[in-house]
Amino acid sequence: MTEPILSARGVSKRFGGVQALKDVSFDLYPGEVLALAGDNGAGKSTLIKAISGVHHPEEGSITFDGRDLSGLLPGAVRDLGIETIYQDLALADNLDVGLNLFLGREIVRHLLGFLPVLDRTKMRTESAAILQNLGIRVPDPTLPVGNLSGGQRQAIAISRAIYWNARLLIMDEPTAALGVPEQRLVRDLIIRLRERQVAIIYISHNLNDIFAVSDRILVLERGRKAGERKASETDDNEVVKLMMGSA
Amino acid sequence: MDDTYKQDKATPQLSESTRLLLIITKAWSWVFLALILVFFEVWSQIEVGRSFLWSTYNLQSLGVAAVQILMLALGLTLVIVASHIDLSIGFITGLAAVMAAVLIRLLDPFTNDLYLIALDMTLGAAAEPLKTMFLGDLLGVTVGQSVSVVIAIAGAAAIAMVPGLINGWMVSKLKVPSFIGTLGMYGIARGVALLIAGGATVSIQNDVARDWGNGTHFEVPYIVVFAILCAVAFHYLLSSTRFGVYTYAIGGNYQAAVRAGVRVDRHLIILFMLSALTAGFGGIIYTMRFSAGAAQAGEPILLYAVAAVFIGGASLTGGKGTVVGTVIGALIIAVIQFGLVFINVAPYWQFVAVGGVIIIAVLIDQSRSTIDRLRSTS
Numbered sequence: 001m002t003e004p005i006l007s008a009r010g011v012s013k014r015f016g017g018v019q020a021l022k023d024v025s026f027d028l029y030p031g032e033v034l035a036l037a038g039d040n041g042a043g044k045s046t047l048i049k050a051i052s053g054v055h056h057p058e059e060g061s062i063t064f065d066g067r068d069l070s071g072l073l074p075g076a077v078r079d080l081g082i083e084t085i086y087q088d089l090a091l092a093d094n095l096d097v098g099l100n101l102f103l104g105r106e107i108v109r110h111l112l113g114f115l116p117v118l119d120r121t122k123m124r125t126e127s128a129a130i131l132q133n134l135g136i137r138v139p140d141p142t143l144p145v146g147n148l149s150g151g152q153r154q155a156i157a158i159s160r161a162i163y164w165n166a167r168l169l170i171m172d173e174p175t176a177a178l179g180v181p182e183q184r185l186v187r188d189l190i191i192r193l194r195e196r197q198v199a200i201i202y203i204s205h206n207l208n209d210i211f212a213v214s215d216r217i218l219v220l221e222r223g224r225k226a227g228e229r230k231a232s233e234t235d236d237n238e239v240v241k242l243m244m245g246s247a
Numbered sequence: 248m249d250d251t252y253k254q255d256k257a258t259p260q261l262s263e264s265t266r267l268l269l270i271i272t273k274a275w276s277w278v279f280l281a282l283i284l285v286f287f288e289v290w291s292q293i294e295v296g297r298s299f300l301w302s303t304y305n306l307q308s309l310g311v312a313a314v315q316i317l318m319l320a321l322g323l324t325l326v327i328v329a330s331h332i333d334l335s336i337g338f339i340t341g342l343a344a345v346m347a348a349v350l351i352r353l354l355d356p357f358t359n360d361l362y363l364i365a366l367d368m369t370l371g372a373a374a375e376p377l378k379t380m381f382l383g384d385l386l387g388v389t390v391g392q393s394v395s396v397v398i399a400i401a402g403a404a405a406i407a408m409v410p411g412l413i414n415g416w417m418v419s420k421l422k423v424p425s426f427i428g429t430l431g432m433y434g435i436a437r438g439v440a441l442l443i444a445g446g447a448t449v450s451i452q453n454d455v456a457r458d459w460g461n462g463t464h465f466e467v468p469y470i471v472v473f474a475i476l477c478a479v480a481f482h483y484l485l486s487s488t489r490f491g492v493y494t495y496a497i498g499g500n501y502q503a504a505v506r507a508g509v510r511v512d513r514h515l516i517i518l519f520m521l522s523a524l525t526a527g528f529g530g531i532i533y534t535m536r537f538s539a540g541a542a543q544a545g546e547p548i549l550l551y552a553v554a555a556v557f558i559g560g561a562s563l564t565g566g567k568g569t570v571v572g573t574v575i576g577a578l579i580i581a582v583i584q585f586g587l588v589f590i591n592v593a594p595y596w597q598f599v600a601v602g603g604v605i606i607i608a609v610l611i612d613q614s615r616s617t618i619d620r621l622r623s624t625s
Binding site for chain 1: 483487488489491492495496498499500502503504505506507508509566567
C-alpha cells in the first residue's frame with residue numbers, strides 16, 4: 001500500500017460552546033475518492049475548512065504529503081496542492097473568467113521593464129484553453145462570471161483546481177445547484193481526476209452521488225466520526241443509520 | 248467527451264431598444280457631461296452674453312472645484328468598490344486642513360533654522376556657501392517657508408491616515424458595518440478638528456503655501472496637476488494591479504477573496520487609509536488655497552464626493568466602479584456647481600441639481616442590472 005497523501009489525527013474544533021469536531025482521524029490515498037457524509041451540522045464543512053486552512057483546529061494534526069498543515073493560511077495550503085471547490089462556488093461574480101481562474105495567483109507582466117501590470121489577455125487565453133480541455137465553451141471570456149450558467153461556473157471552479165495541479169481536491173456539494181446533465185459532467189470529471197491519481201474528498205447529501213463516485217465513505221455525526229466504510233462493502237441503510245448515530 | 252456537456256450558449260440576441268439602452272447605461276455619464284456643458288454654454292451666451300467655456304478663468308475655477316471633490320472621491324472609489332462606505336472623509340478633510348495650518352503656524356517662526364537644518368542634513372559641509380548665499384534674503388525666506396510647508400504636508404497627511412487606520416481596523420477586525428463605524432469617526436474627526444482649531448479658522452501667512460495652492464503653470468493650476476497625478480496613480484492601482492483585482496474581488500464576493508488567499512483584513516485597512524489619505528490631501532489643498540484651515544473644510548464636499556463615485560458607475564452593492572468614472576462624476580458636479588453660479592441662478596439650486604443627478608445615477612445603475620440579467624437569461 002502506498003503512503004496516505006492526507007492524514008488527520010484527533011482533529012478537534014470548537015466554536016464557543018459548540019463542539020464542531022471531536023477527535024476525528026482518517027487517511028486518504030492518492031487516486032482515492034473519500035465521501036464525507038453526515039447530517040446538517042455534523043461537521044463536514046468544518047472538517048474541510050480545517051484542511052483548507054480556513055479554520056485552525058485546537059487539537060490534533062493534519063498532514064499532507066508528510067507536511068504538517070497546522071497554522072497555514074488558505075493561500076499556503078493551496079500552494080501545497082490542496083484545492084477546494086465550495087458549494088457557493090467561491091467565484092467573484094464581477095470578475096471575468098480569466099481573473100477568477102487566477103484569483104490569488106494573477107499573471108503579471110512588467111510595463112517598460114519595471115511597472116507591474118496584470119496580464120489580462122494571457123489569463124484569458126490560458127483559461128480558454130483549460131476550459132476547452134474540459135469541453136466547456138464560454139460565450140465570451142470577457143464577461144463577468146455572474147452572467148454564466150451554474151454549470152459553466154462550476155466548470156470554471158473545477159478547471160481552476162486542475163490548472164493548479166491539485167493533488168487533493170475538496171468538493172463541497174459540487175452538484176447541489178446543477179441540472180442533471182451538469183451533474184453527470186461533474187461526476188465523470190471526478191472519475192477522470194481519480195485516474196490522474198488526484199485524491200478527492202467529496203461532500204454530498206445525495207447518497208446516489210456518493211455511491212456513484214466514492215471508494216470510501218466517512219460518516220460524521222455531531223462532530224464525531226461515526227464510522228468509515230468501503231463503498232463496495234456497505235449500503236444506503238447502513239450509512240443512514242451511521243448518520244443518525246444509531247449504528 | 249459527450250456532446251451534451253458542451254454548454255454552448257450563443258450570444259443572446261438583444262433587441263434594438265435594449266441595445267440602445269445598454270449603450271446609454273454604459274456611457275451616460277460622458278453624454279451627460281457633454282450635455283450640461285452645451286447647456287451652460289448656450290444659456291450663458293444668451294443670458295449672460297459671455298462664453299462659459301472659452302474663458303481661462305472659468306476653466307480654472309471648474310478645475311479647482313473638481314479637484315476638491317475628486318480628492319475625497321478618489322480614495323472613496325476604492326472603498327465603495329470593496330462594497331464599503333467611508334462617511335468620515337468629510338471631516339478627515341477638515342482635520343487635515345486644520346493640522347496643516349497649525350503645523351505651518353508652528354513651524355514658520357523657525358523656518359530659517361529649519362532651512363539650515365535641512366541643508367546640513369542633505370548636503371553636510373557643502374551646505375556652508377549656500378547658507379551665506381541665501382540666508383536672510385528673499386530666497387532664503389522662500390526656501391525656509393517651503394521647508395515648513397513640506398513638513399506640514401507630510402505631518403497633516405500622516406495624521407489624516409490615523410482615523411483611516413482606525414476605520415479599517417473597526418471594519419475588518421471588529422466587523423463593524425462601515426456605514427456606522429465611519430459615521431462615528433465622522434463625529435470624532437469633526438470634534439478633534441474643532442478642538443485643535445479652538446472652534447475657529449486657523450489662518451496662516453506663508454507665501455509658499457499660498458503659491459502652491461493658487462499658482463499656475465501655463466494657466467494650469469498646480470493643484471489640478473497634482474489631482475491628475477493622483478487620479479492616474481489610483482487608476483493604475485485599481486485597474487492594472489493585483490491590489491485592484493483584490494479590491495473588486497472583495498466587493499464581488501468577500502468569501503471568494505478570503506478563499507483565494509487574499510489578506511482581506513489588511514486589504515480593507517489599506518483601503519480606508521488610502522481613502523483618508525486622499526481626503527487629507529483635499530484638506531491640505533484647502534488650507535493652501537485659502538491660507539486658512541477650517542474644521543468644516545470638507546463638510547459640503549462629502550455629499551458631492553459620494554455622488555461623484557456613484558455617478559461614475561459604482562454600485563452600493565460593491566464590485567463595480569472605476570477611477571475614470573469617478574473623475575467624470577466629479578467634473579459633472581463641478582460643472583453644475585460652478586455653472587449655476589455663472590448663469591446667476593440662486594446657489595441653493597446646486598443642492599437640488601446634484602441631488603437630482605444622484606437619483607438619476609442610481610436609476611441607471613438599477614436598469615443596468617436589469618439589462619445584465621436580460622443578457623444572461625435570454
